[in-house]
Amino acid sequence: MAKFFLFPIILCLFWTLFLHFNGVPLKQGKKGFIYIIAISTTIIVSLGFLLWITAEQNIRS
Numbered sequence: 267m268a269k270f271f272l273f274p275i276i277l278c279l280f281w282t283l284f285l286h287f288n289g290v291p292l293k294q295g296k297k298g299f300i301y302i303i304a305i306s307t308t309i310i311v312s313l314g315f316l317l318w319i320t321a322e323q324n325i326r327s
Contacts, residue, residue, distance in 0.1 A: 270313060274306035 278299060285295040 270310050273309075274303055277302045277306065 281295060281298050281302060282292070285292060285298075
């Protein structure tokens with residue numbers, strides 16, 4: 267699960283490289299960073315919630 271916290275960092279790094287190679291300033295690519303962080307946070311929170319829900323079942327087994 268801890269590896270999922272690296273996912274947004276890697277995506278932001280790739281987005282930065284993409285912007286740099288295409289000559290787009292970071293200020294213009296700001297919306298992309300917001301999307302990356304929002305979607306990644308949603309995924310991480312959802313998976314964390316699922317782990318929390320199923321944790322009791324794993325303890326009983």
